[in-house]
Amino acid sequence: MELCSFLTLDSFIRDPLTHDFMRKALLMSSLVAAVCGLLSSYLTLKGWALMGDAVSHSVMPGVVVAYALGLPFSLGAFIFGVGSVALIGFIKQKSRVKEDTVIGLVFTGFFALGIVLVSKIKSNIDLHSILFGSPLGISLSDVKQTIFISLLVVILLSIFRKDLMLYCFDPRHAKTVGINVFFLHYLLLTCLSLAAVVGLQSVGIILVVAMLITPGATAYLLTDKFDNMTIISVLSAIISSLIGIYVSFWFDLETGGSIVLAQTFIFLFAFLFAPRYGIFKLKKLFADYK
Template sequence: MNALLAMSTPMSWLMERLLEPLSHGFMVRALCVSALVGGVCGLLSCYMTLKGWALMGDAVSHAVLPGVVVAYALALPFSLGAFVFGVGSVALIGFVKQKSRVKEDAVIGLVFTGFFALGLVLASRTRSNIDLFHILFGNVLGISVADIQQTLLISTIVVVILVLLRRDLMLFCFDPTHARSIGINTGLLHYLLLSVLSLAAVAGLQTVGIILVVAMLVTPGATAYLLTDRFDRMTWLAILSSVVSSLLGVYISYWSDSSTAGCIVLVQTGLFLIAFLFAPRYGIFKSRSLPAMTASKD
């Protein structure tokens, strides 16, 4: 009898911990939205890491701030404003890079901080009920129904584009010269991918906020990249690790009463660390039975 109790206690303790948060509507919403946004950003993160656009992701996510503030002030959907400023920042980066001798990383750095600073000033000057803290650090626990609808719409658009064009985008990341030489419009793909990035940044800022959204757009892809040599597997692993991080992060934040965004990103970073150390082929402590896939002689 005692033994049976001892057996069941840890199980029931765990079940209670897992189920209790689900009795709150806000937790169910937070888990669903975070998982959705995590999956979408995870898929996109493969292209960002392979294309080398991590810094671009950082730039776009910061540059949407003035858009969010202006949209709130004008009572427009905030994603619209964010999208306009996200794409605008990218266009401006391209323009300044082309017309001046300043190198690209410097241009990216100065454009996105400029936009971000503009956003801060606008936010402090507009008498509205926007909470800057929520935009910067996310507020998934308090997400409104209207925001959920927007996130759902954005996610659908992003996923449809990425799924329909996944082969073209992969080729665009891998060998744009070949893509162009067989008649694929690489200029269009470039701007499409940047637009998708802006949209995903908007979706991500709901969950983890502007500051940390770049983690959602980079870390899952980097983790998956260490685990496989096949693109399709990489996308599934990235989505999986991202969704798991979101769900686990929300749970941990509930039970530890700490920042949700911080927890989600910490779990992502933790998963990356595990891959970094123990990935079968590319980890630091790689398994000896697998030959390193570096250049071999024939």
């Protein structure tokens, strides 16, 4: 098949693989997408989209401080990610300000702190790569950390898969039968912070929330089974990452943006054509009733 006069499908796929940085980018982004996609199912069902947004932005100062102190950036991100949620809970409880407002003001505050810190701390932190991701320029130590964190999150989510499903579905029942809901809440939050950290390498801090929401939302339109939802979510995330990276390579586009756009297009496709919940199907359903 010929894509353009100079490009066949074969070379479209193969040529980028001759570059070491592209192989690494494709592998790491797929891994990151899988982790975020897995978590995405839980966040979508729990209604934590805004929380995902908050945490992913709030890890910014943590990443900067950790870089400056020479600590693993995951540690800094984790402390600030969980810290932001604790702060949101505290302000909500102690004031009459509504929750969505509190979330908005806390995470923008953290984010601003991060930006100010970057400008103040003289180091080799590249603000652009934090904001927009740099999957093509990922370093070896970042690779190790990403693999470690990804494995950790996947293992945690696998062990507590059913408990987390119950927690998202009916936390009161979980509490009633003696399951530690407090632990599950913070487990999900911890995984969210960690996933945000690995996700920001791929698509950057601004767009990482898309990695945490869109695949789950797409899968939600396509199935009525929880297990299938996680599988579809992970697959759609991985496919989006591959498409995004290839497209950005050939057409010289921003990689993070391309990955997220690919996710958005897959979502729109599901939104239109999902066999049960797509709008065309629903339209037909209503037409049949008339």
